[in-house]
Amino acid sequence: MNASALLSRLAAGLDVFSDHNGEADDPKQWARKAIREHKRESVKLAFKARMFAVAACAVLLVIMNPTLPVLYYECLLGLSLLFGWLHTRLNEHGSTRPELILLVGDLILMTVAILVPNPFHETDWPVAMRYRFENFTFYFVLLAVATLLYSWRTILAMAGLVVVLWTFGLVVIRTLTASNPDLSAAISTALASDPRLARILDPNNVQFNTRLQEMVLFVVVAVVLAVGVQRSQTLLMSHTKLERERANLARYFSPNMVEELSQNDEPLRHVRSLDVAVLFVDIVGFTRFAAANSPEHVIETLREFHARMEREVFRNSGTLYKYMGDGLMVTFGTPITTPVDAMSAISCARSMMESIDEWNRERETAGLTAIRASFGLHYGPVVLGDIGVQRMEFAAIGNTVNVASRLEAMTRRLDAVLIASDAFVDHARQQASNNIELLKELTRLPEQEIEGLSEPLPLWMIARDGRTEVPQDAKPN
Numbered sequence: 001m002n003a004s005a006l007l008s009r010l011a012a013g014l015d016v017f018s019d020h021n022g023e024a025d026d027p028k029q030w031a032r033k034a035i036r037e038h039k040r041e042s043v044k045l046a047f048k049a050r051m052f053a054v055a056a057c058a059v060l061l062v063i064m065n066p067t068l069p070v071l072y073y074e075c076l077l078g079l080s081l082l083f084g085w086l087h088t089r090l091n092e093h094g095s096t097r098p099e100l101i102l103l104v105g106d107l108i109l110m111t112v113a114i115l116v117p118n119p120f121h122e123t124d125w126p127v128a129m130r131y132r133f134e135n136f137t138f139y140f141v142l143l144a145v146a147t148l149l150y151s152w153r154t155i156l157a158m159a160g161l162v163v164v165l166w167t168f169g170l171v172v173i174r175t176l177t178a179s180n181p182d183l184s185a186a187i188s189t190a191l192a193s194d195p196r197l198a199r200i201l202d203p204n205n206v207q208f209n210t211r212l213q214e215m216v217l218f219v220v221v222a223v224v225l226a227v228g229v230q231r232s233q234t235l236l237m238s239h240t241k242l243e244r245e246r247a248n249l250a251r252y253f254s255p256n257m258v259e260e261l262s263q264n265d266e267p268l269r270h271v272r273s274l275d276v277a278v279l280f281v282d283i284v285g286f287t288r289f290a291a292a293n294s295p296e297h298v299i300e301t302l303r304e305f306h307a308r309m310e311r312e313v314f315r316n317s318g319t320l321y322k323y324m325g326d327g328l329m330v331t332f333g334t335p336i337t338t339p340v341d342a343m344s345a346i347s348c349a350r351s352m353m354e355s356i357d358e359w360n361r362e363r364e365t366a367g368l369t370a371i372r373a374s375f376g377l378h379y380g381p382v383v384l385g386d387i388g389v390q391r392m393e394f395a396a397i398g399n400t401v402n403v404a405s406r407l408e409a410m411t412r413r414l415d416a417v418l419i420a421s422d423a424f425v426d427h428a429r430q431q432a433s434n435n436i437e438l439l440k441e442l443t444r445l446p447e448q449e450i451e452g453l454s455e456p457l458p459l460w461m462i463a464r465d466g467r468t469e470v471p472q473d474a475k476p477n
Contacts, residue, residue, distance in 0.1 A: 152226035159222035271385035276333030277345035280408035316348035342427040376408025377420035
């Protein structure tokens, strides 16, 4: 499994938590939306390119033919510019069928400009002479502008329309327009020794072989450009999908972990056991708080609490496993362990406490009640892997998780802000290096009975009021 497949699988699992709007989280829909947005910008860019092309052609026409009849072609260029402007306006409203009509009108206008003689020109040449000016190359200008619209279908449609219009023009000129046989006879007589050259120079000859060559080359170029645009579109969809998956991952993993996952080919669906640090955080007395305040204020408070806690999780390289009402579960060492997972966990808990203290000072200024939080920390083995069938979830489960949750709940009875297991503190001390200050305020407790465990555990705590003596409820009987 490569990195892209890994990200796709993780994003599929994590989407369990990301469906806030009740809509299906289809990465292709997000990619198509990005392409539509890109097209809107491309249409504006195409109009700017058209303006440049029209201006260049207008100046070139005046230089090549500085006579009054050239104004006819200048007017046609103005109409072409109008078509481009109308396209930008329709694009703002998401209209598709009128855009196709404009494309047809654009090509018809170009065909008229190339094949229909200037009605203000006095020279009475055979109409077939229009092909001698090599004006077919102007179609390539429209083709180049079409590539900016980021639609391979538009390019292929343009190629087909050009072939139809050019063929129709050939048929009309060859069968319906008057020719000048005297010129053809004069050329044939003068070049009787070289009939092939006579046919080439014959002003009444539309030269079907050359016209066919123009159309074939135009179609070949259009197909190549369409393939290139389609490949670019596919790449954009893939890139948009991956970026969205990375954004989903970033909501649960720290940025450095997202980068690690994006480069890691290990399939995380394989169940395995890792020794990690688990942190539970909860608001104390939230039920009473919710009953005493409006739903809007409760939700606003929860969002602020979660935002502050989430910020500290990611600052300390943690994994936000899930929100649980007014609390959250965080792991350190998932999906990849590091040598400082326990220290990262205690550092995160300390940062969370400081953030809550700062928040409470702001709430006090605003006349709001203070928010109290409690923390439980444990270190040990967890089972890591994907669970679910249709909707996957990246899971960390095991007795270590249960113990951390029970330690957080125990803070109420012991009037503590934080309770950590001896196993956690022992690993944190081993990893402490220069951060031993983070462990100084911890007070050791006697062994405590933990629900679900057959043997009591020695614990450590940080009291809510800063005291260091062992609470009466924590003393052995």
